[in-house]
Amino acid sequence: MPHSEWISVTAIGGIALILALATVFTALIRRIGQPAVIAEITLGICLGPSLLGLFPGDLPDRLFPAEIRPHLGVVSQVALLLFMFVIGWEFDGGSLKGRFRSSGAIWISSLALPMALGVGLAYLIHGSHDVVNGKSVPFTEFALYLGVAMSITAFPVLARLIAEQGLQSTRAGTLALGLAAADDVLAWCMLAVVVALTTATGTAGFLTVMAWSAVFVAAMLWLVRPALAALADRLRVRHTPYVPVLVAAGVFASAFVTSHIGIHAIFGAFMFGLVMPRRHDSLLGRVALPPLESVGRLLLPVFFVVTGLSVDLTTLTAGGVVQMLAIIAVACLGKLGGVTLSARLTGMGWKDATVLGVLMNTRGLTELVLLNVGLSLGLLTVQLFSAMVLMALVTTGVAAPVLTLLLKDRTEALTPRDTDRAAGSPLVGSAAGRHDGAEAA
Template sequence: MTTVAGIGLILVVVTAVILLFRLLRQPAVIGEITAGILLGPSVLGLLPGDLTEVLFPEELRSHLSVVAQIGVLLFLFIVGWEFSPASVRRHRRSAGLIWLSSMATPMVLGTVLAWLLYPHYGTVGGRPLELSSFVLYLGVAMSITAFPVLARIIAEHRLQTSRVGALALAMAAADDVLAWSVLAVVVALVTAAGASGFVMVIVWSMLYVAVMLWVVRPLLAFAVRRAGEAARPWLAMPAAAGVLLSAYTTSTIGIHAIFGAFMFGLVMPRSSPGLLRSAVREPLERAGTLLMPVFFVVTGLSVDLTTLSGPTLLVTVAIIAVACLGKLGGVAIPARLSGMSTNGSIVLGLLMNTRGLTELVILNVGLSLGLLNTQLFSAMVVMAVVTTAMASPLLTLTLRRAKPLTLEPDLRLDPPVSALSTR
């Protein structure tokens, strides 16, 4: 019953903090992250009696971690399902150069920063890290854009039918696929036993992808075509089973469970959208929404802001600066050079600089692999919060300056061609 009480407390606190941050016009993820930090050693743990340890002892955390992992898997499944290859193909000419810069610039700056940080953070728990793994991982972590949070911000600012909104969604979707692919290589490098082990992980991963695309996807499409209204109440259960089994498969291969959940979302049928949305997506999305607060608290228990002092505070500022320069500058500058308006370029850069929950998932992978110590993990979490929190207020200022929107070709609201809903 201790686990049940702990989850109940988490849901109450997270709900209260989310409502507070919504009054400040911040996305829900900022409130969720803040709630996790408040319940961790950074705030609650500083009070007399070490309340964090009392409320969340070590034996409880293992149970919470299992619940949190299921929430993350459902979240990644929805992210994969939301990915639209058609939207990426539709904007590949106009977004190609900007997207390459949006990935390459933060990744290059991130790898340079990682190389500079390696002498100070290259040993975790007394174990020296491989320089290549550390550098490549930090480069990936710096290049993330959170697609679900981005879509929510775009909708709130009524940009979903503008050129900027469409480009941002297409580029963020492509970001996700490339970032997960590179991260899978990093995980394989860290977990594989030697060069031969790494090769085997890659071979098994390629076989897994082939089976998912050419066997599982057709079977899912066939099953959906045969499923009638009588099957509607039961469709969510086999879908959830598929997510978990796919996640288990990739975990066994050696490329982390999150990739299996994301890949299962990618191969989900796009036909029968009404049936699948009401019978599968909405139930699993609601279940993920209930479980994700546990993930944020588990993350918050690993964040210790009291360690961010002296040199580590300067490192945190440097990480935030590199993240903003790489993503915001790496998008806004090439967008302006390609002919986009100044305001449109700034808006696109601000949108792509949003990291949100996706960044936390990546950071937790790094923490579980032993690539980050508590200090660097805490600094990276602060970067994720700052880059996400700054998006809405700066967008509001930029769009206010650009009014009326009808005079800005990149921000003009065109007739809607599709609807997008996201958490």
Template sequence: MPKENAEWQIMTTVAGIGVILLVATMVVVVVRSVRQPAVIGEILAGVILGPSVLGLFPGDLTGLLFPAELRPQLSVVAQIGVLLFLFVVGWEFTPATIRGHRRSTGLIWLSSIVTPMLLGVAMAWLLYPRYGVVDGRQVGLLGFTLYLSVAMSVTAFPVLARIISEYRLQSSRVGVLALALAAADDVFAWCVLAAVVALVTTSGSAALISVLAWSVIYVVAMFWVVRPLLAWAFQRMSAAQPWPVMVTAAGVLLSAYVTSVIGIHAIFGAFMFGLVMPRSLAPALRAAVQVPLERVGQLLMPVFFVVTGLSVDLTTITGMTLLITVGIVVAACLGKLGGVTVAARLSGLSPSGSLVLGLLMNTRGLTELVVLNVGLGLGLLSTELFSAMVVMAVVTTAMAAPLLSLTLRSSAAVSSRPDLRQDAGPAAPALPTH
């Protein structure tokens, strides 16, 4: 390859990342001014720079900024950002969050998972005749159905935690309950999605059994070998040394590689490495590891949103597709918002507390986009259906803040309801803003 061509590729990619960061910053500032989470601005920045907006102008500006031959390089940068994000989410998850609320979360959690999954199954059967062929290849009905059921059931744990903090619900019964439910939802959804990936990527029952067997070996090794080794290693490290963050970053990337080789996608390796990270680290050492990796992830995440935006074409959402998109949004809200609100009311929460819990659990944010990108990469989603699902993720996340404000408008009313008072437990963890 000529030197000039190689340099052009490198510098064009660098310039594209610069444009991404600049546009994302500007859009995030705008959405934050109307009390929307940063993830909404970053998703919108990706859509703006993609074919849905910038691509409509003459001169193929999207292709000029992000040439097709350079998009694999952007995808590598985006993937690193996603892996670091999921690692932090996994590290912040503590089983004690669920353990302390098993009795109160039982019915609500079942409803928050089962209701949207059943609606996802129904939606898959309705959509399969229209979207069962992607790029000329017939999609398996079972994989398509299981995948959509998972995509409809996720909750964005980090976005939820940030909203809870902003609305000062972190010590209320509803806030603590929402964190426990979202954590349980995410772990369950990742497990089912891993099974879907294995089902779709393997050919024959023998290959599927092999993937599942290696997955079990991997999980056992992570908890019984890697976790003790990490605890032993970190006990001998200092926060002043560069080794802790370097060892952790290497572990995240290598764990992601292993799960990719096994056949259950790289994102599960990053999440699992976060799960097995020692929880008993000294605060200074934990901050020395988590803060740099979290900031690098946040810096790279806008690239992920633009890579996603390049696959979103809102111009395809017309006519019947527009009706389908509206139906997907309605089904998503019925599944999470409706299912959780009704179950919470039956469990004894007040009407306003039940609605607040439903609104919190209905946020999907970056977690949904990660799931959607997995489906797109597996060939389960066409561009048209992928775009409709991205719209659903944006709408369900963006609607939370204004509806919560309406529900919690009267501070006197809030203080009069026990399930919304600040007396239920520990504060919500500080998570990424996505």
């Protein structure tokens, strides 16, 4: 067999193994009430050097040789870009406006405190992680990045938790959805600035990247969005076979442009989703969203395994374990503690405030996306990357059991009419039907 063909065939076999194991892990994890993202993060870690690599024979390299990993990386990037596009398309800023007039303090706390604690943590640990692959890591970029990483909330996992716990019609549930959506949009914008600072050469280079980014955003808002709205108005049933392909082309083209600008491909995919027409019940929404969402869902386990192959828990020394515990503590104190206390000060009861804090503390796939950006930029050592992945796993995994405990004495149940109305919400219905990973509906 020619070597090039062997690489392709081995990559295909690796994808088959990943999808099969993801199905098994997801089925098992769902039995204990956890979202699929927990299974898929765990699968990625297990197939990497942290577990499989402990056995003789270098099994991770045998299953996923170095030569096929770029191919797996391309597949994982396709899944990631489609995921970010769907997140952008399902974001509805108009539905959030009224929620922040009375809850601005909670929103500020949900961002400011985690970011401040992340910057403080960066000050303490930067000396242990100031060199990656022989290159020094500037403190400013490192601190800003950790601040953003601590402020992220996994919107899809949060939406699913709200649906499963019957919180759609409660203040805590609806407020959590609005806060998480606004948090993540602002966090992605800040991450774009961090990426530009890291990739640009000097102040002039940074300003150039920012200028081209502004041009890109302006073009998307004033040229692409009207064009897409016109397309949605003129779309007829006979055009439906071509629409998903053209929309996918737009997603990847937008990602290509932002990658060349210097602010990472995920921002292009996310921005293309943001400028899509918001009428999900339109022909465009019915035709384009389901297949692209399904393809992303199908391929996301590959992203988790590619991430897991970069996680090496064996690199955690005693000091590394202490840092990992500090990272988890800072993440929980900043998000759960900050949101809970600010919600209580605005008049919410302790139970509702704690529920809101637990919901906002979930990170899931959204955090992994951000961590992979940091790893690719050379901002994270393998040891710190591994610790941050475990933080994402812990903060997501504790949410469901803690919520179950908090709500165990709640006797209030949603009527069928309430359930239908919540499922049809632009923030709950679409996102709860999706999940932070490749979970089957």
